[in-house]
Amino acid sequence: MLKFAVLPCLIRGKFMAYCHNCGEKLPKDANFCPNCGVKTAQGTVSNAPTPSDEMRQAFAKMSVEIEKAFTIASKEIQAAFQTARENVQQSMQREPVVCGNCSEKNPGGSVYCYKCGEKIEAKGKEKKA
Numbered sequence: 001m002l003k004f005a006v007l008p009c010l011i012r013g014k015f016m017a018y019c020h021n022c023g024e025k026l027p028k029d030a031n032f033c034p035n036c037g038v039k040t041a042q043g044t045v046s047n048a049p050t051p052s053d054e055m056r057q058a059f060a061k062m063s064v065e066i067e068k069a070f071t072i073a074s075k076e077i078q079a080a081f082q083t084a085r086e087n088v089q090q091s092m093q094r095e096p097v098v099c100g101n102c103s104e105k106n107p108g109g110s111v112y113c114y115k116c117g118e119k120i121e122a123k124g125k126e127k128k129a
Contacts, residue, residue, distance in 0.1 A: 017041070 031043030094108020
């Protein structure tokens, strides 16, 4: 394919330019070739952004937003782990519960005995017959 230079021509008194990439006739104020999309001399002079420039800017903005989201998520995850750690420590500090059926000591807060599977009655409540 022949590469054409931007050629201003004087035909019948009109200024005309042609695409340096494909040779298509260009409108006077064209920043991009309507045929192949390449930036024209007018587009270069006016510093017209190409779609790839706009995409690059959009990705840069998106990466900043994603970084913010990951920072927030990281803080929330750390807080959740701290809460879980505190809950585990509290449950380990509870007084063991003795099963009324088999007399096995179960961790504090247990609802069912891990040895026999019977429901452990809370202190102060009587076992229903």
